[in-house]
Amino acid sequence: MAIYTKEEARKIMEKALSFSKADACEVNLNGSESGNIRYARNTVSTAGHRSNQTLVVQSNFGKKSGTATIDEFDDVSLEKVVRRAEELAKLSPENPEFMEPLGPQSYDESITFSEATANITPEYRAKVANSSIEPAAAKDVTAAGFLNDSAGFSAMMNSKGLFAYNKSTSANFTVTMRTNDGTGSGWVTRDYNDISKFDAAEASKIAIDKALMSKEAKAIEPGKYTVILEPAASIGLLGNMFGAFNARTADEGRSFMSKEGGGTKLGEKIVDERIQLWSDPLNSEVPTGTWNGSGQPLKKMKWIENGVVKNLSYSRYWAKKKGVEAVPFPSNGIMAGGDASLEDLIKDTKKGILVTRLWYIRSVDPQTLLYTGLTRDGTFYIENGKLKHPVKNFRFNESPIIMLNNLETLGQQVRINGNLIPYMKVRDFTFTSLSDAV
Amino acid sequence: MKRREFVQYAGLGAGALMVPSLMLGNNISAEALLAPGMDVAVKKRLADVALNTAKSLGSSYADARIGRYLNQYVFTREDKVQNVVNTESFGIGIRVITNGTWGFASTNDVSENGIKKATEQAVAIAKANSKIQKVPVKLAPVESYGEVSWKTPIKKNFKDVPVSEKVDLLLSANAAAMKNGANYVNSALFMVNEQKYFASTEGSYIDQDVHRIWPTFGVTCIDRGTGKFKSRQALSAPMGMGYEYMDGLDSEKLDGPAGIKLYRNSYDMVEDAALGAQQAKERLTAKSVEAGKYDLVLEPNHLGLTIHESVGHPLELDRVLGYEANYAGTSFATLDKWESKDFKYGSDIVNLVADKTQVGSLGAVGYDDEGVKTKKWDLVRNGVLKNYQAIRDQVHMIGQNESHGCCYSQSWNDVQFQRMPNVSLEAGKEKYSVADMIKDVEKGIYIAGRGSYSIDQQRYNFQFGGTVFYEIKDGKIVGMLDDVAYQSNTQEFWNSCTKICDESDYRMFGSFFDGKGQPSQVSAVSHGSSTTRFNGVNVINTGRTI
Incomplete structure (x- = not known):
């Protein structure tokens, strides 16, 4: 069994620390059980199961630190791994940015574990695959999908008295449905902490419908269009924008968050004032652990309020150097939404394009956070409040900053990759060329 | 988010680098990289345990890969060493065809018992999946090679080169970049050795020793007044070579247009870093x-x-x-x-x-x-x-x-x-x-x-x-x-x-x-x-x- 209880984990880690002769020692114990099933061409292609446990020991002498790992936890092995970390620490060069381990902290109790997810069986996974394959085959559509689920724990303890423990589960599902004539493609993604919320048939049906609806797409001229972005379409750009919320690169002058003439954009309005972005490990829809790899407590934190940058993340080292409080990088992103459903947003659109997802997103210019990529698996032209016809996929070149300044309407929130993001209607989204890809 | 965390750790800036955490394996000392792996005769005996177990459980085909993967990564920025990582990962992967269906399992317990268990698991997975398999797997014929071996033809094994020499080289490249106008520079050296043993029921026992190396850097130049920043990445290539790639031989250099230098089978990192800083600076006003x-x-x-x-x-x-x-x-x-x-x-x-x-x-x-x-x-x-x-x-x-x-x-x-x-x-x-x-x-x-x-x-x-x-x-x-x-x-x-x-x-x-x-x-x-x-x-x- 790879998942230890809090007390089992504590016992192993206390034993490991008891062998330490270093100035300080920090141990991380992790374990997980994960399973997956992959299918394509309407049949299962691979399936697997993985179980692992690791103890990571970091010892330091002054600013010299060494790390060693082991997957056996008897006393002899524990002593061996601690000695190895100490040997490596003595051999390693000094790291001027080394930070002493934190002392005791208090953490909120997380809500990340679900028995239902932890109890997923190979039979359940096969059933999920079949919930895609059977209805697909009945509609002359081919399914290719992947379900991956895991249950695990992580724990941390150090010689300064810090102890943290968390148990969590997660499941991720994606399926691509392609019409057998090769002219239509649809896709859907779902992710959960608690798998009992998942309806594989319902999700698969959305992808099948999109595949059938996207057959024989028409080409329209690239250019600037009003778009309705499903959360799966905007998350890639938003995630990249979030990556720029880093105080150090901003202070160093090499980030979108750096300001002309020096300083950062902290406190400046960068996007439409309706944009509110925060992180919250205790949000019941997208819960995460309540501490990070440095042992820092994770709390609800505002990042953008009324379009203004409220916080940048500070590593412990950079915070000390700048004389400010450390601000840990968030473990999820939550963006305020509105009441409008996707249908409402479409109904209120005179001319526009509905985008299911964006794909192969790459940075073009970090100065302006310009990214390129393509639409995929369901792109539709909207006219007078109705989906008129499918359109050929586009390449875009756009910055999430420009996108959020061109906001028209925020719709309902949806969980996507562990974040909570609303449907968004945005004007003047820049498509620069057409793609023949289906 | 995982990728971003690693990118921050590597310090090369977003998009410059992706290193999956699973490549890291268990941390060991640089000296331990030099320890010989398992003897080839022992590997053969253990691989045969997998093949025989699979056959006895009704598999029509089986292969076993005993792998020892050694990595050494060095990361620096400006005048600082950020990290030196040495890792080792050792285990066996067993693949079978049973009832016309693939099954796979792996374990780091490379004992007879561990291998037997993993093989049984691979067969069980194949049998379970065969119930929904529509077309049985069909393999193209392959020659039975017997006991053979292959090695990347390297001249200098990275494991024989002291870490201090690698650190010095990266810090010299960083210094050259700073001297030529860079505001920031990150550099890294990735070195990989795959020691792979393959055996299959087709009668082949193949021992291979594969080496790869990748030196790289990113320089950034900033104009504080305009707030503009530009970067320039290394013009090196990752290669299937030993540490000799770092020799910077003149005979392997090519003069490109506009004074740029290009490299064939030998890389001059210090020279490239100096030119990199000049070019990043030039980009600010290009x-x-x-x-x-x-x-x-x-x-x-x-x-x-x-x-x-x-x-x-x-x-x-x-x-x-x-x-x-x-x-x-x-x-x-x-x-x-x-x-x-x-x-x-x-x-x-x-x-x-x-x-x-x-x-x-x-x-x-x-x-x-x-x-x-x-x-x-x-x-x-x-x-x-x-x-x-x-x-x-x-x-x-x-x-x-x-x-x-x-x-x-x-x-x-x-x-x-x-x-x-x-x-x-x-x-x-x-x-x-x-x-x-x-x-x-x-x-x-x-x-x-x-x-x-x-x-x-x-x-x-x-x-x-x-x-x-x-x-x-x-x-x-x-x-x-x-x-x-x-x-x-x-x-x-x-x-x-x-x-x-x-x-x-x-x-x-x-x-x-x-x-x-x-x-x-x-x-x-x-x-x-x-x-x-x-x-x-x-x-x-x-x-x-x-």
């Missing part, structure tokens, strides 16, 4: 490109990535058949196009070859990860699509009976599958230099090094940036350009290829962490070419004001 059609002159360290994305990936047979539909995508290069025997992938001078034997390349091995002797084959000849990349269980689907030998797994812990071999563009046959090429261009752009890259899921529409750009006017380089990206369609692009420089300019580009599959696996692959001209390509301006 002319912003005027959008429009240009003739592009693409240097091999740039063109390699375009080959990778627009030729390498679309010709992977698993993509063509739909196995990757839910992740990487499918391919425009469908079977009917190949069957027509006259699909013009490119112009008549375009010859693209797949090659798992090329010396110094990342993909070079003696045998692939299912025991097939590696080879070289045509993908595109005289512009016409000739073949795909396929492995033992796929080739029958395209009417062939010999695997192409391009099966690979990133570790003992993951199942092997079809991966891209080195895919390269053959050099031009007549004598023709880069200087000759530039002289012949009226309105064009010379692009060196890799940059931003993006391509659709069927590999039609792509957009590429680069590391440095120079404007060509009436046969001459007239200055540096910035904000350049080109957009094209794969078939249109390769058919606009009008000229290829000769063999003397031929070099390899490489990708150290090419991702594919679910769960995702990485693989390393090289792409060779000489500088090549493409006419009338659409160039966009990527500058924006916010």
Whole structure:
């Protein structure tokens, strides 16, 4: 069994620390059980199961630190791994940015574990695959999908008295449905902490419908269009924008968050004032652990309020150097939404394009956070409040900053990759060329 | 978020680098990297435990891969060493065909008992999945090679070079960059040794020792007044070589246009870092490109990535058949196009070859990860699509009976599958230099090094940036350009290829962490070419004001 209880984990880690002769020692114990099933061409292609446990020991002498790992936890092995970390620490060069381990902290109790997810069986996974394959085959559509689920724990303890423990589960599902004539493609993604919320048939049906609806797409001229972005379409750009919320690169002058003439954009309005972005490990829809790899407590934190940058993340080292409080990088992103459903947003659109997802997103210019990529698996032209016809996929070149300044309407929130993001209607989204890809 | 965390840790800046955490393995000392692995006779005995167990449980085929994966990574920034990582990962992966269905299991318990258990698990998975398997697996025949071995022909083993020497080299490169105007510089050195033992019920026992190396850096120059910042990445290539790649031999240097230096089989990191800082600084005031059609002159360290994305990936047979539909995508290069025997992938001078034997390349091995002797084959000849990349269980689907030998797994812990071999563009046959090429261009752009890259899921529409750009006017380089990206369609692009420089300019580009599959696996692959001209390509301006 790879998942230890809090007390089992504590016992192993206390034993490991008891062998330490270093100035300080920090141990991380992790374990997980994960399973997956992959299918394509309407049949299962691979399936697997993985179980692992690791103890990571970091010892330091002054600013010299060494790390060693082991997957056996008897006393002899524990002593061996601690000695190895100490040997490596003595051999390693000094790291001027080394930070002493934190002392005791208090953490909120997380809500990340679900028995239902932890109890997923190979039979359940096969059933999920079949919930895609059977209805697909009945509609002359081919399914290719992947379900991956895991249950695990992580724990941390150090010689300064810090102890943290968390148990969590997660499941991720994606399926691509392609019409057998090769002219239509649809896709859907779902992710959960608690798998009992998942309806594989319902999700698969959305992808099948999109595949059938996207057959024989028409080409329209690239250019600037009003778009309705499903959360799966905007998350890639938003995630990249979030990556720029880093105080150090901003202070160093090499980030979108750096300001002309020096300083950062902290406190400046960068996007439409309706944009509110925060992180919250205790949000019941997208819960995460309540501490990070440095042992820092994770709390609800505002990042953008009324379009203004409220916080940048500070590593412990950079915070000390700048004389400010450390601000840990968030473990999820939550963006305020509105009441409008996707249908409402479409109904209120005179001319526009509905985008299911964006794909192969790459940075073009970090100065302006310009990214390129393509639409995929369901792109539709909207006219007078109705989906008129499918359109050929586009390449875009756009910055999430420009996108959020061109906001028209925020719709309902949806969980996507562990974040909570609303449907968004945005004007003047820049498509620069057409793609023949289906 | 995981990737970003690692990028921060590596300090190379977003997008510069992706290192999957699973590549790291268990941390060991640099000295421990030198410890000999398990004796080959012991490996044979243990592999036979897997093969015999599988056979006794009714499997029609089995293979076992005992792998010891050793990595050493060094990370620095400016005058600081950020991290030195030495890791070892050791275990066995067992793959079986039972009831006509694949099963796979792996374990780090490389004892007879551990191997038996893992084999039983692989057989159990195969049996469970056989209930929903529609078509039984069919393997192309393969020769029984007996007991053989292969080694990357290295001159200097990275494990014999002290860490201090590597650290000194990176810090010297950083110092050269700072001296030449860089505000920030990060550098890294990745070194990999795969000790792989393969055995199968076909009667092959193959011991291989594979080496790869990748030195890289990123420099950033900042103009505080305007708030502008520009970076320049290294013009090195990851190679299937030993530490001799770091020697910086003059004989392997090429003079590019506008004073740039290019490197073949030996890399001068200090020189490149100094030039990198100068060029990053120059980018701050370089002319912003005027959008429009240009003739592009693409240097091999740039063109390699375009080959990778627009030729390498679309010709992977698993993509063509739909196995990757839910992740990487499918391919425009469908079977009917190949069957027509006259699909013009490119112009008549375009010859693209797949090659798992090329010396110094990342993909070079003696045998692939299912025991097939590696080879070289045509993908595109005289512009016409000739073949795909396929492995033992796929080739029958395209009417062939010999695997192409391009099966690979990133570790003992993951199942092997079809991966891209080195895919390269053959050099031009007549004598023709880069200087000759530039002289012949009226309105064009010379692009060196890799940059931003993006391509659709069927590999039609792509957009590429680069590391440095120079404007060509009436046969001459007239200055540096910035904000350049080109957009094209794969078939249109390769058919606009009008000229290829000769063999003397031929070099390899490489990708150290090419991702594919679910769960995702990485693989390393090289792409060779000489500088090549493409006419009338659409160039966009990527500058924006916010």
